[in-house]
Amino acid sequence: MLTVVTPAASNLLTTVERARSLLGLGADVGTATALGRHIATASRVIADYCRRPFGVETLKQWGEGDVLNGIAFARTPVRSIASVSIGNADLGPDEYAIDTASGSLLRIGEHDVVLCWWTAPTIIYDAGYQLPTDSDAGDLPEPVERAAIILAGTYLAGAGRDPLLKSEDIDGVASASWYVPGAADQVLVPEVAQLLAPYRTFWP
Incomplete structure (x- = not known):
């Protein structure tokens, strides 16, 4: 089982300034406001697609894992461990x-010998990435931030048009085709899906 003890302070995978710089956008207030909204949406879409938040959270994990080997952390990267306990006993x-x-x-015994856990412990730990700010790049993997910027830029560029319009040909006689999403289509930009592929999780 996994519960969030303290949620991330922010879930935004990039900032307006960082996205604007990469996308080559101007500094007008209207664009910044719209881009901020699209960054928030893109960050939520990416978290859902990857089945995980990316910001640092404090988590409590217990009651599951391979007790004969190491107990896999439900979230990574692990930044620190506050406590590990079995029953009422803290290790x-x-x-x-x-x-x-x-x-x-890993369970460690005398002389640094790796032992079996036998009983799954309760672990309270901090895991996740330091998300970028205007003054600190943090340690979020660059492909994840880039995916957020591309997706936000796509939303910004597509504002006001039919999101299901796939192609349009106006050459004497107008014609158009529409995108029909399937069950597996969660991120509509192929480059974004490719960037995020290494960061998708399927447990817990």
Whole structure:
């Protein structure tokens, strides 16, 4: 099981200034306001598509995992661990270790021997990325921020037009074709889906 103890302070995957710089947009207030709305929408769409938030959250995880090996963290990257407990007993920091390569928590015994957990622990930890601000780039993977900017720019460019219009040909006689989304079409920009592919999760 996984619950959020403290949600992320922000879920925005980029800022207006950073997006405007990449998209080559002007500094007028109207564009900035609209772009801010589209960034918020793009950030929500990407979080839903990847099945995870990206900002740093404090999480409580318990009651599941491979007790014979490492307990996989439901969210990564793990930034810090506040506590690890089994029943009412808290483990000391020398009794567990983070395996960064596998994204799991190992049980450590004497002489640094890796042990089985036998019982899944309760873990309270911080996980996620520092999201970019105008003064700090943070550590969000560049493809994720770029995907948010591309998607927000697409929303901005498509404002006022039929979102299902796929193509339009006006060459003597007007004709148009419309996009018919299927069940698997959650992000409509292929480049965005490609950028996000390594960051999609399917558990929990």
